[in-house]
Amino acid sequence: MAGPIPTSPLALPLPKLPPLAGVRLATGEAGIRYKGRTDVLLADFAEGTTVAGVFTKNLCPGAPVSYCREAIKGGLARGLVVNAGNANVFNGLLGVRAVETTAAAAAATLGTTPEQIFLASTGVIGEPLPAHKIVAVLDTLKANLAADRFAEAAQAIMTTDTFPKASTRTARLGGVEVRVTGIAKGSGMIAPDMATMLSFIFTDAAIPAPALQAMLSKGVDTTFNCITIDSDTSTSDTVLLFATGQAGNAPTEDPGELGEFRRALHEVMHELALMVVRDGEGAQKLVQITVDGAVSNASARKIAMAIANSPLVKTAIAGEDANWGRIVMAVGKAGEPADRDKLGVAVGGTWMAQAGGIVPGYDETPVVAHMKGQEINIEVDIGLGQGRATVWTCDLTHGYIDINGSYRS
Amino acid sequence: MAGPIPTSPLALPLPKLPPLAGVRLATGEAGIRYKGRTDVLLADFAEGTTVAGVFTKNLCPGAPVSYCREAIKGGLARGLVVNAGNANVFNGLLGVRAVETTAAAAAATLGTTPEQIFLASTGVIGEPLPAHKIVAVLDTLKANLAADRFAEAAQAIMTTDTFPKASTRTARLGGVEVRVTGIAKGSGMIAPDMATMLSFIFTDAAIPAPALQAMLSKGVDTTFNCITIDSDTSTSDTVLLFATGQAGNAPTEDPGELGEFRRALHEVMHELALMVVRDGEGAQKLVQITVDGAVSNASARKIAMAIANSPLVKTAIAGEDANWGRIVMAVGKAGEPADRDKLGVAVGGTWMAQAGGIVPGYDETPVVAHMKGQEINIEVDIGLGQGRATVWTCDLTHGYIDINGSYRS
Structure with missing residues (x-):
């Protein structure tokens, strides 16, 4: 196709995205595929952050998906690294090595273990991911970590998206106000890429990983799993939900107590999912x-x-x-x-x-x-x-x- | 869309289509939707012609499909009426009346019972089929019945097809040469129509209906059921196979004896199925x-x-x-x-x-x-x-x- 893809007529502006206690973000230019734009996101989470995730059901998943499926078993997260431009899919052993290299370096940078690092990549497939380019910018990213970078984060994870996607809500939980903020990307495309959907949701609530996972899985059923652009299931689809526990509520798994939080989470997921459809390739309606x-x-x-x-x-x-x-x-x-x-x-x-x-x-x-x-x-x-x-x-x-x-x- | 759809770059010319003993055909202009072109086909079969059929699995089938599913149980056919331009789908009781009217009139015209008349319609849906327009031309069609009209028949059943589709083969069966000739239509479209696939296959072999049905069902599995234009299953898909028994072979159900015939039938179905793909909407490859x-x-x-x-x-x-x-x-x-x-x-x-x-x-x-x-x-x-x-x-x-x-x- 000649020329850039015009912004979707269905695009929405970014909402105001306040900082979220326990989450610090930084974006940078690793130059993996794109030039002159940010293409890598580092997130740093407070100690004790719990995590839940859902991943593509595609049977040929990318290496980062296979990696996250293992890491999620621990239920704890200290860091997240996302790159745009290379999906690290169908790279065999080279793909596995790239995620191992990135996870080890990010763990060292953030002072944690690789098991608490989460990874996601989208973009071209079948080309080895130059993990060293990500590793090379980690120190700079660490130095730039700040709490008010959600808009930059939504921008850095885009591939051929025509607008950045974010949503935020608050809810009362255990007598305190907690916030849920999510970003997503999808579903622009440059041959030979595939449409891929990534979403990262953050909350300062204290919620144990199993309860977090249950709410995420149930929420996905009626939001992300209820959208379709073209019936083609990506090899990289990933939704991760991180709870930093910095809001001050007593950790709870009680479904009744979690009602308002669950509604806020659902609204964020619903809004993000619809933003992905609004950026559907060629979408006019x-x-x-x-x-x-x-x-x-x-x-x-x-x-x-x-x-x-x-x-x-x-x-x-x-x-x-x-x-x-x-x-x-x-x-x-x-x-x-x-x-x-x-x-x-x-x-x-x-x-x-x-x-x-x-x-x-x-x-x-x-x-x-x-x-x-x-x-x-x-x-x-x-x-x-x-x-x-x-x-x-x-x-x-x-x-x-x-x-x-x-x-x- | 402005202007007519150009002929598919993948179009094939019609093969030579010799007469087939026991089948006489006539086409006419009933003016159901199209003007200035034939839109109705009448086929007359020799007494004792056996029939097999497979129909759409779409759960909202057209009235002619429901009608044929009943008629096929008798295993015998004396006539076939096909119209283009109106699919008689989603017309409720009016649809049922239209097939009853057409079948009764065609039976009277050909001197048989409605149970031995087969019907198929494709074209616009949700508009009542004016069966009286078909009934009005039946006498003229009967007067024009002739054995050498396969090319005209392939033309009359087209809706927005860009070329007529036919295939023919011969095979040895029980010591005599038998012929299999088929015609098909699909899958052009004018809103608000649906893509629909019809195929009618004729043979002068003598084969009992159960054996005919077994060969047709098996053949469809690897031919018509292995093509797709856009994953949308029509409400009118119909394949009918008529065996007139006029070739002089002793009727047989023996799979070994039927081997050469089965191969010829398969080739005809394969060729017709691929012609439908060649006329796929917008197809270039x-x-x-x-x-x-x-x-x-x-x-x-x-x-x-x-x-x-x-x-x-x-x-x-x-x-x-x-x-x-x-x-x-x-x-x-x-x-x-x-x-x-x-x-x-x-x-x-x-x-x-x-x-x-x-x-x-x-x-x-x-x-x-x-x-x-x-x-x-x-x-x-x-x-x-x-x-x-x-x-x-x-x-x-x-x-x-x-x-x-x-x-x-």
């Missing part, structure tokens, strides 16, 4: 798909994802065509229980099809107006049960072909 | 993907389909980029057993990645040349077992967005 009346929530999610991943549905949305016929097709191909004679489809709140046929004489005017907007809302009623799910995607446009069909250079 | 070394054939097929349906792989091919990283990603997301450290990927016969890493110093020259061609060959070695499968797809280009993202008019 953000699409929310809610499926109701399925036989179970899992069934509803599968149907919603079949709609969200259907190239025919996505191109119709790009064309501002409320093509309910393609939605019906996608429901039918999902393989989940459905009865065409009970099916209903609404776009922008207007029911176009109900009980297996077009609604006679329905007024298309509000639907046409809705389709011209940037945020498209699709509802499907399966009419069989109580199962419900909402997922988010973007439209499929010429921009996607431009970005991903460019000659490798 | 025909892509063959072979996965070997999987734990089973089914596993190999699932991995191959994950590659074939990956928008990232398909856009890379459109960009003539031998992006093996995206192929590795697709293998990993398929969810089938795979070990990244045993994986190999070849393009155009050149192994680019092997044993989990890029082949050191491999010569990219032949790969670059191969990617510029019209027929792309991808091989993946999973390195775990003996499972093998081959599937076919096309690239994902701006043409696909043009065709499917156009405003509804």
Whole structure:
């Protein structure tokens, strides 16, 4: 593709990101692939910081993913190193050595053990990661560590993202106010990269690792795992949640006490996940798909994802065509229980099809107006049960072909 | 989209299509949606013609599919009516009435019962099919029935196909020569239609319906069920196989005796299936993907389909980029057993990645040349077992967005 990718029309500005006790950040230029921009992030965590993580289900994961899967077992984190420009995927033994080198050097820099260092890389795959370039800047990064660098951090982890992504919330926990701040990147692309999604979430709350993991895993189910740009699962997807315990609350695992925190965490994850969709390759429209009346929530999610991943549905949305016929097709191909004679489809709140046929004489005017907007809302009623799910995607446009069909250079 | 869709660069000319004893065909202009072109096909079969069929697995099938699923139970066919321009899908009771009206009228015209009439429709969905327009031309069609109209038949069933599709073979069966001739349509599109695939195959062999069905079902597994344009399963997909028994062979169900016939049938189905891919929306390249070394054939097929349906792989091919990283990603997301450290990927016969890493110093020259061609060959070695499968797809280009993202008019 000629020229830079323009900023997504769905981009959002960064929110105000206050410091978070127990987290210090620094970004730098390691020159791994990009020139003249930051491409490496170092995070330093207070002693005793707990950690939870979820990783790609892709069976050909990157070396950093395999590394983090091991490290997460300890439940404690003192540092995080993220680089952009090289995903360290499909590099065999060289990939393993690169993560070992980086983790050992970062541990020495921060005065901890490699088991408490977490790593993530995205960018080009199949090219050995020059770990020495990261190691070379660690001392400078350490000297620059500061608490107010969340915006810089969100910027440094971008690959072909067109805008930085962050979200923050506060919650009451054990009588004190705690903060949750997250950053994410995804899903721009330069051949031969793959779309990859990284998110790092930080809180000053004191929460033991198992409770943290439970909340993260559950939260991912309805946020990051409910978005899709193009149905292609990355080899690097990683979400890490760090709790520094510096807010002063008594550590708790009590689900009742954690209610407000869980909601704040969920809002941060939801907001970050939607920002990734807003930066979907070639995206012109953000699409929310809610499926109701399925036989179970899992069934509803599968149907919603079949709609969200259907190239025919996505191109119709790009064309501002409320093509309910393609939605019906996608429901039918999902393989989940459905009865065409009970099916209903609404776009922008207007029911176009109900009980297996077009609604006679329905007024298309509000639907046409809705389709011209940037945020498209699709509802499907399966009419069989109580199962419900909402997922988010973007439209499929010429921009996607431009970005991903460019000659490798 | 402005203007007509240009003929696919991958189009093939129609082969010579000799008459087939026991099959007479006629096409006409019912004016269901298109003007100035034929849009309806009537086929008349000799008494005793056996029939086998396979239909879409989409759970929201069209009324003609539901109708044929019932009719096929009798195993006998005297007639076939196909229309283009209206799929008779998602029309509720009106859809059922339309197939009943058409079947009754065609049965009366051909002097048989509705149970021996088969129906197929593709085109716009959610609009009632004006069956009376088909009924009105049946007498004229009957008067025009002739044995040498296969080319016209292939033309009449097209919707937004850019070229007619037919294939023919001969085989020895029970001491006589029998012929197998098939026609197919797919997969052009005008919003708000869906891509739909129809194929009708005819033979003058005498083969009982159960044996016919077994051969058709098995053949579909490695032909029509191994192609994908965009992963969207149509609500109208139908393959019907009619055996008129006029060739003079003694009816047989013996698998050994049927060997040569089965091969001829398979070749016809293979050729037709690939013609559908060649007419894939926006297709510029025909892509063959072979996965070997999987734990089973089914596993190999699932991995191959994950590659074939990956928008990232398909856009890379459109960009003539031998992006093996995206192929590795697709293998990993398929969810089938795979070990990244045993994986190999070849393009155009050149192994680019092997044993989990890029082949050191491999010569990219032949790969670059191969990617510029019209027929792309991808091989993946999973390195775990003996499972093998081959599937076919096309690239994902701006043409696909043009065709499917156009405003509804």
